[in-house]
Amino acid sequence: MAVFxxxxxxxxxxxxxxxxxxxxxxxxxxxxxxxxxEKDMEAFNRHIQKxxxxxxxxxxxxxxxxxxxxxxxxxxQHRSEVSSLIDSLDEIIDTIKSSLxxxxxxxxxxxxSLNHNFISIMEASVxxxxxxxxxxxxxxxxxxxxxxxxxxxxxxENETDKVSRNTTRIIFQEMKDLDxxxxxxxRYIIHHIENISxxxxxxxxxxxxxxxxxxx
Amino acid sequence: xxxxxxxxxxxxGWSLGAxxxxxxxxxxxxxxxxxxxxxxIIASIFVLLGAVIQGAGASDTLGKLGAVNAIGGSFTVALAxxxxxxxxxxxxxxxxxxxxxxxxxxxxxxxTGNHTDSMALTQIVSTWISGPVLGAVFGILLxxxxxxxxxxxxxxxxRFESYIRTGLLIAGAFGAYSLGANNIANVVGVFIPAFxxxxxxxxxxxxxxxxxxxxxxxxxxxxxxxxYSSRVMEMVxxxxxxxxxxxxxxxxxxxxxxxxxxxxxxxxxxxxRMGLPPVPMVPVSSxxxxxxxxxxxxxxxxxxxxxxxxxxxxxxxxxLTPLFSGFLAFFSLFFVRNIFSIDVGxxxxxxxxxxxxxxxxxxxxxxxxxxxxxxxxGLLITGISAVLLYYFLERxxxxxxxxxxxxFWKNMx
Numbered sequence: 127m128a129v130f131x132x133x134x135x136x137x138x139x140x141x142x143x144x145x146x147x148x149x150x151x152x153x154x155x156x157x158x159x160x161x162x163x164e165k166d167m168e169a170f171n172r173h174i175q176k177x178x179x180x181x182x183x184x185x186x187x188x189x190x191x192x193x194x195x196x197x198x199x200x201x202x203q204h205r206s207e208v209s210s211l212i213d214s215l216d217e218i219i220d221t222i223k224s225s226l227x228x229x230x231x232x233x234x235x236x237x238x239s240l241n242h243n244f245i246s247i248m249e250a251s252v253x254x255x256x257x258x259x260x261x262x263x264x265x266x267x268x269x270x271x272x273x274x275x276x277x278x279x280x281x282x283e284n285e286t287d288k289v290s291r292n293t294t295r296i297i298f299q300e301m302k303d304l305d306x307x308x309x310x311x312x313r314y315i316i317h318h319i320e321n322i323s324x325x326x327x328x329x330x331x332x333x334x335x336x337x338x339x340x341x342x
Numbered sequence: 343x344x345x346x347x348x349x350x351x352x353x354x355g356w357s358l359g360a361x362x363x364x365x366x367x368x369x370x371x372x373x374x375x376x377x378x379x380x381x382x383i384i385a386s387i388f389v390l391l392g393a394v395i396q397g398a399g400a401s402d403t404l405g406k407l408g409a410v411n412a413i414g415g416s417f418t419v420a421l422a423x424x425x426x427x428x429x430x431x432x433x434x435x436x437x438x439x440x441x442x443x444x445x446x447x448x449x450x451x452x453x454t455g456n457h458t459d460s461m462a463l464t465q466i467v468s469t470w471i472s473g474p475v476l477g478a479v480f481g482i483l484l485x486x487x488x489x490x491x492x493x494x495x496x497x498x499x500x501r502f503e504s505y506i507r508t509g510l511l512i513a514g515a516f517g518a519y520s521l522g523a524n525n526i527a528n529v530v531g532v533f534i535p536a537f538x539x540x541x542x543x544x545x546x547x548x549x550x551x552x553x554x555x556x557x558x559x560x561x562x563x564x565x566x567x568x569x570y571s572s573r574v575m576e577m578v579x580x581x582x583x584x585x586x587x588x589x590x591x592x593x594x595x596x597x598x599x600x601x602x603x604x605x606x607x608x609x610x611x612x613x614x615r616m617g618l619p620p621v622p623m624v625p626v627s628s629x630x631x632x633x634x635x636x637x638x639x640x641x642x643x644x645x646x647x648x649x650x651x652x653x654x655x656x657x658x659x660x661x662l663t664p665l666f667s668g669f670l671a672f673f674s675l676f677f678v679r680n681i682f683s684i685d686v687g688x689x690x691x692x693x694x695x696x697x698x699x700x701x702x703x704x705x706x707x708x709x710x711x712x713x714x715x716x717x718x719x720g721l722l723i724t725g726i727s728a729v730l731l732y733y734f735l736e737r738x739x740x741x742x743x744x745x746x747x748x749x750f751w752k753n754m755x
Contacts, residue, residue, distance in 0.1 A: 202374035
């Protein structure tokens, strides 16, 4: 029995640590994008390294959580859903890492006049992800509160769409001096920042269904 | 020869182990909370303990219904019940061993011209209704309690499920004990009046003649659990409706409680002391208690998920099982007596309130007692070996997994 209690405790700690990694990843992404827009490349590179570490740690935790759930037959009825949830949260940190890497490799030339728009997109998108984490934690401790927490995820995803649509419109309709390749590149970068909130929404949909099932 | 006659009882015990005992851990295994291997080992051990320690109560009531007073009769009655259980299971009816054995005993009473004790019959038949109803009541109450605890305690889901799993193992062990205590009467009850063995001194305690029979029956039930209950266990859980882990615990616990109530003389006298009518010591159908409990939870949740066809099948089973078993016993007794010329029992003479039982008791046999000694020794060795094997297999699996994990991350680097 003691062995089983220890396994349970370890698994709970690992799940919490996994959520912490995603939460921290979102925080680092916010700081990384800000550093890039402020042309502080030293801070930006430090943030990339930090995100890579967090992403690798999240992968290890994901694998370890899934292994423990299978080998110790933990949560047999919710195992596949919990695995899917962890997988979709892992996609968020994967997107964060690939977005920052694209900034680093492609070095998009973002006009200073658009800095505010890019920060708004990034803030809304990251907020969608950040609001998802308490909802995911609540699934394990108070599933009755999950759905109300998810409302904010949907709100910020919607906000991200609106702000990125406006920014894309500005780029293509008002910034006549930019060539088409430059405009397409900026749109591509916006799309990548948006992916964070899109992934958060996908995870929220899954979490919402999981919460209904567990509460019933 | 005596042991040969006992085979029909052991066959009945085997089918009880394969079907009824599957109900104890069925919901736990069906919901994948407990592995079959663990469930089978625990159920086997506790069924044996329940049968030997507390099996006498329900057997007395069954004895009142009809004291089968010849070993040939006991053999035929048990065989008729076993065949009925086998056939009903084959046609996927939620069969009750209790109903089968009751039908077969009444068949014997009719064949030998014995009077069926209407008091005992009423007691038994009333539990066919009160068993599932009590199962449903316990099911609803326990489910509400568990849901309330879950909602208000904010326990982490992983921890909550680990509590549920521990609860399932404890409740399952309790359920298996109660099943052994309550249902062993079905398996070897009919042999008790016609069987006499030397008391067996185990050093710490003595095993009486009937306890040795209970031990044999318990072994047959354990064999049924270990060899054939896996498929039934996996089916039982989700047969009527899909069960969550907490619902599985509630089903196991309510079944254990109902069976315990109907086999505990201590509880009965406690109720009597409170001025209430005593609880009859009657073998109850575990299948139907489980179904009652699952339906209770389903009704609480809104009755949308319940497969109501099962309800019709239970009602049909109440009539079909004893009828079929009774007819089968009656005709089998006819063949056994007239074709094989074996004594299947005779009419018990009644003078006023006194019943003079002309039971043809087989004399105590030293050889059978010796065989039983070897059986107990074999059981102990097998049990300890199984537990050790299980421990080492689990340990090996854990080490292999740990190694593969380390290797994976080493390669990743």
